[in-house]
Amino acid sequence: MTNRLSIIIPAYNDGDTLPSVISQCQALCPYEIIIVANGCTDNTEQIALNYHCKLISDPEPLGHDVGRAVGAANASGDVLLFLDADISIPSQQLQKFLEPIYTNQAEVVLNHIPLKPNSVHPVVIWKRVFNALMGEQHFGLDTLTAVPIALTRYALNQIGIESMMNPGIATLKTFKSNLPISNSYQIDLSKNKSRIGHQKTGTNLSFMQKVIIGDYVEGLSLLQLPNLDDHLGPQKVKMLDANGETLTPQLNQITPIANYDEKTLSVVMTLQQKVFRLHSKFKCLAKLPAHELIFVVNSDLAEEKRIAKEYGAKIITVNDPLGYEAYQAIGAKAAQGDIILTINGTSSFKYKEICDYIERIANGADLVLTKNNLKRSISLLLALQYAFNLAVDRKDLGASSLLSKHTAMSRKGLNIIGWESLHCPPLAQLKGILNGLSIVTSSKSVSYGKDDKDIDLHMKDYLVTLQYLIKEKGPRGLFANDGRKRNKV
Numbered sequence: 001m002t003n004r005l006s007i008i009i010p011a012y013n014d015g016d017t018l019p020s021v022i023s024q025c026q027a028l029c030p031y032e033i034i035i036v037a038n039g040c041t042d043n044t045e046q047i048a049l050n051y052h053c054k055l056i057s058d059p060e061p062l063g064h065d066v067g068r069a070v071g072a073a074n075a076s077g078d079v080l081l082f083l084d085a086d087i088s089i090p091s092q093q094l095q096k097f098l099e100p101i102y103t104n105q106a107e108v109v110l111n112h113i114p115l116k117p118n119s120v121h122p123v124v125i126w127k128r129v130f131n132a133l134m135g136e137q138h139f140g141l142d143t144l145t146a147v148p149i150a151l152t153r154y155a156l157n158q159i160g161i162e163s164m165m166n167p168g169i170a171t172l173k174t175f176k177s178n179l180p181i182s183n184s185y186q187i188d189l190s191k192n193k194s195r196i197g198h199q200k201t202g203t204n205l206s207f208m209q210k211v212i213i214g215d216y217v218e219g220l221s222l223l224q225l226p227n228l229d230d231h232l233g234p235q236k237v238k239m240l241d242a243n244g245e246t247l248t249p250q251l252n253q254i255t256p257i258a259n260y261d262e263k264t265l266s267v268v269m270t271l272q273q274k275v276f277r278l279h280s281k282f283k284c285l286a287k288l289p290a291h292e293l294i295f296v297v298n299s300d301l302a303e304e305k306r307i308a309k310e311y312g313a314k315i316i317t318v319n320d321p322l323g324y325e326a327y328q329a330i331g332a333k334a335a336q337g338d339i340i341l342t343i344n345g346t347s348s349f350k351y352k353e354i355c356d357y358i359e360r361i362a363n364g365a366d367l368v369l370t371k372n373n374l375k376r377s378i379s380l381l382l383a384l385q386y387a388f389n390l391a392v393d394r395k396d397l398g399a400s401s402l403l404s405k406h407t408a409m410s411r412k413g414l415n416i417i418g419w420e421s422l423h424c425p426p427l428a429q430l431k432g433i434l435n436g437l438s439i440v441t442s443s444k445s446v447s448y449g450k451d452d453k454d455i456d457l458h459m460k461d462y463l464v465t466l467q468y469l470i471k472e473k474g475p476r477g478l479f480a481n482d483g484r485k486r487n488k489v
Contacts, residue, residue, distance in 0.1 A: 003102055004031035006077030010067025011035055014085035015042040021083065022051045027091035028098075031077045035085070036067035044085070063484030064211050069164040070489055072156060080156060082149040082164075089148060093187050098150055100182035107158075107179040109150040112186040113141040117377035122209045122390050125378075129387040130168065130216045132380055133463055134223065136175050142183040144170040145212065155179050162489055167212070168219025203396040207483075213391055214479030217466065221475040225467040263362060264291040266337030269313075270327035271297045271304055271345035278304055282311045284351050285343065288358070296331045297345075322423075323454065325403070329422035338411045347405040356443050357408035366413035367432050369397065370404035371441035381455060384462050388426050391469070392433050393478050400441045402429050403458070413437050426465040434472060 007025045011018060018035075025033050035048035039061030048055045056074055068082055079101055083089065100106035115128065127141040145167040151159070158177045163170045174181065205213070267290045269281070285293060295308040299317040308315055316330055328342050339361045343349060357368045374386060378399075385399040402425035409417075416435045421428040432439055469477045476482065 002078050004077040005029075005079045005081060005098075006031055006071075006075035007033045007081045007083060008068060008071030008075060009033065009035050009083050009085050010062075010065070010071065011037050011040065011044045011048070011085035012061060013040050013042045013044060015040075015044045015047055017086045017088060018044055018047050019051070020088040021085055022047070022053060024088055024091045024094065025083070026051070028094060030081075032075070034071045034075060036062075036071045038062040038067055058485075058488060060485060061483075062488055063165075063482060064208065064215075065167060066165050066484050066486070066488060069161055072161045072164050073489060078153050080151045080153070082147055082151075084147045087147065087189055089187055089189075094148065097148055097185050097187060100184075101150055101152055105180065106182035107152045107155040108174055108181045109148075109185075110139075110142040110144065110181060110183040111146060111148055111189075112183045113146065114186065115140045120374045120378065120386070122205060122395065123212050125383050125387050125390065126213050126216050128380075129383050130171070130219065132384075133220060133459060133466075134172060134175055137380070139175075139181075139183060143167060144174060145215075146189070148187060162486075165484060165486065165489065166215045166218060168215035168217070169222065170219075172219040172222055205390065205393060205395055209390075210393070210479040211482045214476040214482055217391055217470065217477040217479070218475045220463070220466055221470045223463070225463050263338035264336070265289060265339045265341065265358060266292050266294065266335035267341050267343065268294045268296065268328070268331030268335055269308075269343045269345045270324060270331060271295070271301065272324065272327065273298070273346065274301065274304070275346055278307050278345070281343075281345065281349070282307060282313075284349070284354075286311055287351055288341075288354070291337050292335070294331050294334050296327045296334075323457075325425055326423050328402075328407070329419050332409070332414055332422055333419040335414075339408060340411070340414060341408045342406060344405050349406060353442070353444055354406065357406060360440055360442070361408045361410050364438060365408075365440045366410045366416075366437035367402075367429075367439045368408040369400035369402065369429075369439065369441050370406055371443070371445045372399040372401075372404065373445045374399050375445075381458055384458060385426075388429075388462055388465065391466070391477055392430060394433065394439070397439070397441060401425055405446065406442075424461045424464060426462050427468060430465050430469060434469075 005028060007030045009021060022033060033053040034056060035053045036056045037045045037048060038058045045055060045057055056070060072080060097109060100109050124141060127143050127145065131137055131139045158179060159170055159173045163173055265288060267285050267288055293311060293313040295313040296316045296318060297304055299319045305315050316334060318327060324344060331342060332340055339358055341354060341358055360368045382399045385401040389395060389397040413432060416437060417428045417431045421431055474480055
């Protein structure tokens with residue numbers, strides 16, 4: 001293979017930085033430098049001509065990364081290097097970056113971006129989650145989103161020129177084509193100027209962040225995703241087989257803590273393993289003006305069932321290790337109240353904290369999640385939860401999820417979501433969002449969500465949920481508008 005190098009640089013009013021970018025590229029002695037000037041109103045095009053670059057000009061902005069595809073379609077080289085016009089990278093670094101291709105060790109070279117466990121930037125979160133959901137977690141944050149990117153002509157043919165418009169699709173095709181990939185070299189671009197579309201935007205996503213997240217959702221739409229019925233069906237049968245020991249509940253005669261407008265309260269506690277201080281937990285719950293107390297418990301926990309009976313609980317025993325989510329679904333199915341408060345028996349709680357959940361439902365919310373502000377090191381599970389909330393345009397929820405410690409739900413919310421969907425927490429949450437339910441977080445923030453032995457199952461839950469989102473809203477989910485001029489390629 002010859003090594004004729006084509007360097008492709010999309011540009012949009014980058015006259016200030018383009019001379020430096022081109023100068024560094026010329027030091028590589030490339031076969032051609034292609035400037036894809038789109039929507040430029042400054043001197044970008046004249047600079048490209050002055051530096052004897054191949055200029056492709058369009059009066060309109062082409063949209064995110066369309067310039068890459070346009071440049072690739074017009075490139076003649078055996079190796080293609082993709083750069084941005086606003087980031088000047090020293091030629092020595094670019095030469096080292098290209099070495100794996102020049103030495104026949106790789107067909108694709110990605111810039112290595114170190115994973116910072118406390119990074120909550122939406123695009124960073126989605127890079128990490130996207131690779132994990134594809135089974136390529138070892139690539140960390142390395143995708144075809146960020147420059148520099150280098151491909152051989154063979155790799156480009158495998159990926160497809162049109163795929164270069166969408167980094168999510170291009171990354172998926174790169175991984176699934178089993179192309180040799182190198183991501184061992186890091187070019188630190190963190191000190192380059194921030195682009196307007198990537199800056200922090202409070203509790204709202206910027207347009208560019210929505211485009212990039214939509215790209216990753218669209219990339220995942222090409223995967224063979226788990227079938228919803230196959231995923232939930234067997235567990236639903238087991239949930240229906242849960243045995244209930246019907247007791248006459250001892251309705252509390254305690255003065256209500258808030259005006260519930262005649263709404264009734266069902267309290268569900270779930271427990272899969274032995275815990276300390278169970279008496280004190282039931283004593284706390286007994287203070288609530290509950291219509292019924294339901295205890296969903298592993299059948300092996302005889303002492304815990306005995307304690308629950310002392311407090312007049314309806315006991316539902318589960319013989320199979322179905323997981324916390326299934327216990328939550330079983331309890332919701334049995335509950336008859338207008339407000340359903342679900343308590344994870346393995347987690348601690350205080351009376352005022354759980355009253356907050358109830359009062360938020362009484363005041364009009366349909367679903368209350370335990371708040372998580374992502375202030376500590378972010379596990380993959382937390383990243384999954386946050387990425388999902390970003391994908392449904394609920395950045396304000398952070399990493400809050402139905403997987404979390406405690407939840408509360410209105411009867412309306414449960415009827416719309418369906419009790420069986422609670423076995424797949426992100427799916428239940430998605431159904432609530434798509435149906436316009438009022439979903440809020442608790443007032444107190446917690447830090448939780450370490451990866452556990454069920455992380456693979458959680459990832460499957462999120463893949464199933466994304467499949468449902470794609471089915472309902474299209475391949476890009478809620479972010480269909482990406483502003484791309486696809487007809488220009």
